[in-house]
Amino acid sequence: MEDKNHIMFSNLLYSCVADKQRGNEQFVHEHVFGYIIAGEVHSFSCNGAQIFKEGMIGLIRRNQLVKSVKVPGAGGDFKSINIFLEQDFLRRYAAENKLSSMPRYAGEPMIELTGDPFIKGYFDSLLPYFDNSAQLNPALAELKTREAVELLLRANPELKNLLFDFSEPHKIDLEAFMNQHYMYNVSTAQFARLTGRSLAGFKRDFEKVFNIPPGRWLQQKRLNEAYYQISEKGRKASDVYLDVGFENLSHFSYSFKKAFGVAPSTI
Known part of the structure; x- marks a missing residue:
């Protein structure tokens, strides 16, 4: 069990x-x-x-x-x-x-x-x-x-x-895929697999497209979406952090305050 x-x-x-x-x-x-x-x-x-x-x-x-x-x-x-x-x-x-x-x-x-x-x-x-x-x-x-x-x-x-389709995902448009799926809390290696790339190839292609490492881009995108959900939609941080791809509330609140200068609860 x-x-x-x-x-x-x-x-x-x-x-x-x-x-x-x-x-x-x-x-x-x-x-x-x-x-x-x-x-x-x-x-x-x-x-x-x-x-x-x-x-x-x-x-x-x-x-x-x-x-x-x-x-x-x-x-x-x-x-x-x-x-x-x-x-x-x-x-x-x-x-x-x-x-x-x-x-x-x-x-x-x-x-x-x-x-x-x-x-x-x-x-x-x-x-x-x-x-x-x-x-x-x-x-x-x-x-x-x-x-x-x-x-x-x-x-x-x-x-x-x-x-019995044992093929792996083929190489797809990385920019479109990431903009559609950035709120899923999965590893960079899994994003690489789903876009049909090795981890090294994913990181290389990602920086060519976005001019920023994937980890930093993901955090920025998730925080911006969280800010919108809290400030425009009136949602609580405790209801938002999982939806946008963070694992725990304390890490989300720390990252949010560092990015925007205020705690999510004060917006």
Whole structure:
């Protein structure tokens, strides 16, 4: 058990949250196959805001930036199960089943699969392991992951183009991407990966475009957005700092005062 809100067996994660909670990870490393048992997930990405309600089942493509908030249902908890479909496993599965290399996937980043009785039954079959704290050994966890892939392909054979696209992001317009995604609190290495560059190449291209190192540019952009949200929109610093990409309120308040000469609470 990792903490009081989450139980993880290998690549299978069960969440049970009593209070509204932001997701910690904003970079989706692996494909995620998930089921919302209770409550809602409010998701924010470059494609806009989406609300995933109780009972919804979906598949989220890897290599994208997403902010999420877990919202408990009325008088209850937020509960979900997520299966992380890791690249090593999918490569082995593709080799074992003689699946040829797939073209680069260019479809929707989130696929809804609610309503399939076989997939719903699959997630129901996982609950006893978490409800009774019964440990899943690695062999059984892999078996359940294999079952998940089989059910996804049964529901929609075209999902093979998403699941088995092992290509990495191609080189894209760095300026446009950064101006759209600067409020995501992820590392420079992850920004480099998402723009199709090595870390060294990202830093070199960044300074050519913006004439400033990425770390300093990110802080300035985030602080300017925070100033606007507080001064023009009337929001509180405690409600803004996470939205604009800072990790904690004290660091945000220190940086804000250093940049603008006043504490955010005095604006």
